[in-house]
Amino acid sequence: MRPILAAERLGRVLPGEIPVTLVQDVTLAVERGEFVVIMGPSGSGKSSLLYLLGLLDTPTSGRVLLDGQDTSGFGEDELAATRLRKLGFVFQFHFLLAEFSVLDNVLLPLRRLGVLTEDAARRRARELLDQLGLSEHGHKRPYQISGGQRQRVAIARALANDPPLILADEPTGNLDTRAAANVRQILRDLTRAFGKTVIAVTHDLTFAGAADRRIGIVDGRIDPDWRA
Template sequence: MAVLKAHKISKYFYEPEKFQVLKEVDLSVDKGQFLALVGKSGCGKSTLMYVLSTMDTQYNGELEIAGTRLTDKHQNFLAGFRNKHIGFVFQFHYLLPEFTVLQNVMLPALKLGSKSKEEIEAKALEKLNILGMQEHARKMSSKLSGGQQQRVAIARALINDPDIIMGDEPTGNLDTYNSDLVFDIFSELTHTYKQTIIAVTHDESFAKRSDRVVEMSDGKIIHG
């Protein structure tokens, strides 16, 4: 069953002159699929990710996630939708250094406000346990290594049980050991927990081991 459907997505940049960066892109992603989005710099993959994540609304075409049509929705609706349905893992972890690991993971769920603080804390500990980070829950996030911080960022992305996790170069700031660890975590999330993951990556090893590689060139999908 497709959790994401994009149909004829086109996107233009207008500075310094008009340029078409996405050219009628069609993409369907099934639930529980681990997809790597690849291509040379400037091919349009990061722009496509921003459209798929609903953060960029200036495009032509149709976008649907979890059965909800998102094209032409207003920003307040999209912000709430993202928090509930999409988890984000970036190249940098963006943890708040003045907060503990547990507090960082809890933040998106506290913002959503659909559960009590006690329920959210229990759920955050559960997600940290999946990531092998439960023993660090009460530590300040600034005291962790880079690899540990990225695992906490993944736990934070999971806290609201999103339909999709979107990763923007999730291993781009990590050494080989921690890159492999993040890949193994993503693989377990998809194959054990049926979590859908879409990750933009330049890491060839990461991409080759994913379930599906979608390659872009010159604003179009040319493979996958």
């Protein structure tokens, strides 16, 4: 079976008077249903790699294959459309829209995709909130719930359009131990029970311990010997 996500000799250089190399020569493949974490010291380029894998940034060399499809020729609109359908993001800071209710935040990608009717989209969003234990918080604003709850809303939103791949950037970085354990469990369950693929960047060793595979990044390269 072909990998859901593959990177071939991926490189990203920030242009400028002194060009900065963020990522260089990264080749990796992630299988469907795998739970992969990317680890490394601060500033090693692991977040940059995640943005490249998540089609948020375009590589200066190499290419990303998503579900076997080469994305290197994609324009901005195609990249956006791909993100909408195939990728879900969870960031360290929850990045919910403060002016919208929890339910409306989860509805955002559903409404943008516009495949489901408004009623069906609402049902789907409520289902996701139920599954993540947030059923009674749908009408609340993001600032009225706890950090762990917010991160679960972010996960619900990432799952809204049922993408095969979830990308998380320090998903537990801002949470207390209990909330972190909860988020870790949810992400792991996604790979086990729902066949999702999760790629997460983390500093959190406990979190990394739950993953199927750990990839170490040092100075923008994969370092097979890296240990936290």
